[in-house]
Amino acid sequence: MTNLSWSFASIWNESLEQGRTERPYKARETIWAGEVGGAMLDRYQKFFGVKPSNPYDVRSLRKFEAGNIWEWIVGIVLKRAGLLHSSQKWVKYQYPHCLSVTGKKDYEIGGKFDFEKAQAELHDLELPEFLDRTIDNVLAYFKEKYPDGLPVAPLEIKSVGSFMFERYWVLQTADPRHKMQLFHYLKADNQPEGHLVLISKDDCRMIEVGVLNPSPIENEYKKDIEQFSKYIFGKTTPPKEPEIVYQPETGRFSQNFKVAYSQYLTLNYGYKNQAEFDAKYKPQIAKWNRTLNRMVNGDNMTKLNLETIAEIKKTFPNLDEIVERDKKLKAEGLLEEVSEDNG
Numbered sequence: 001m002t003n004l005s006w007s008f009a010s011i012w013n014e015s016l017e018q019g020r021t022e023r024p025y026k027a028r029e030t031i032w033a034g035e036v037g038g039a040m041l042d043r044y045q046k047f048f049g050v051k052p053s054n055p056y057d058v059r060s061l062r063k064f065e066a067g068n069i070w071e072w073i074v075g076i077v078l079k080r081a082g083l084l085h086s087s088q089k090w091v092k093y094q095y096p097h098c099l100s101v102t103g104k105k106d107y108e109i110g111g112k113f114d115f116e117k118a119q120a121e122l123h124d125l126e127l128p129e130f131l132d133r134t135i136d137n138v139l140a141y142f143k144e145k146y147p148d149g150l151p152v153a154p155l156e157i158k159s160v161g162s163f164m165f166e167r168y169w170v171l172q173t174a175d176p177r178h179k180m181q182l183f184h185y186l187k188a189d190n191q192p193e194g195h196l197v198l199i200s201k202d203d204c205r206m207i208e209v210g211v212l213n214p215s216p217i218e219n220e221y222k223k224d225i226e227q228f229s230k231y232i233f234g235k236t237t238p239p240k241e242p243e244i245v246y247q248p249e250t251g252r253f254s255q256n257f258k259v260a261y262s263q264y265l266t267l268n269y270g271y272k273n274q275a276e277f278d279a280k281y282k283p284q285i286a287k288w289n290r291t292l293n294r295m296v297n298g299d300n301m302t303k304l305n306l307e308t309i310a311e312i313k314k315t316f317p318n319l320d321e322i323v324e325r326d327k328k329l330k331a332e333g334l335l336e337e338v339s340e341d342n343g
Helices: 008-017 040-047 058-080 115-125 129-145 162-171 176-189 217-233 265-269 274-297 303-315 319-331
Strands: 030-032 084-094 100-111 150-160 193-200 206-212 244-247 252-255
Touching (some): 040 217, 040 265, 058 084, 058 150, 058 193, 115 129, 150 162, 150 176, 162 193, 162 206, 176 193, 176 217, 244 274, 252 274, 265 274, 274 319
Parallel strands (some): 030 100, 150 193
Antiparallel strands (some): 084 100, 100 150, 193 206
């Protein structure tokens, strides 16, 4: 490699790794909105200030920073288009006899726009051409369709990896945890609707999922808060998460990401790191998914398939229901084939 007098990449990478302030681990009295729907055992330990046995590594922290960049880009578009009403607004809600939940909205958009001012300021920023084009289109659309402005509504931004984005794109849905987080903002401010925007990190595509208030989402939101509050008030440790799960979004078995990405992976489950956890289950899950695929296709079962079915049913006695669900997904074109390589 050529010996250069200086390296821009080195400066960039070192800057990302430095200067990030670690939050102190201390007990608190409220639930963060982004935690609702997450692993209760992890949340319980965080709530009481237990220091993680597996803190986020540098790569994970950079992923968070990449998400912040996308959120910032959307904010620039909203601001320049005259759509931004407020940002990073803290809101709080509490059911009777439960812990309070608090969080801050990414953005609120709406109100009366000054289209001419927004247009005049746009080209002075020297933004990339695709952002200029996007903002121009946004301005033209809202000027024509909503000349008197929009009702104020929260806009929550989430950047997503390509694998899960494709699934969300096909199903036009989002992670239930993100829906509950957005619902919290609606509940706290008594707003009728919110917009959850998912951005593909790879190709800039967006999905927008609406969340309403009132909504059936409140059932899961409230159930989660009530259950977690019982654990906290009773100082009762929640159970561990199952290490293998069936994912309705993909129609497949997988390692439980709530375990794999746990900051308490060693403390709670005894694995040194995520690689050790994945190594234990990856071959088993690949075998399970190949057998599931054959069942969905109606293939003849081999001796190994029958042995695998018996193995699966020890953990998932509802396997037959899962097969019927996957058959329906496949008929609707929402289920990909499982190959020998991808499990």
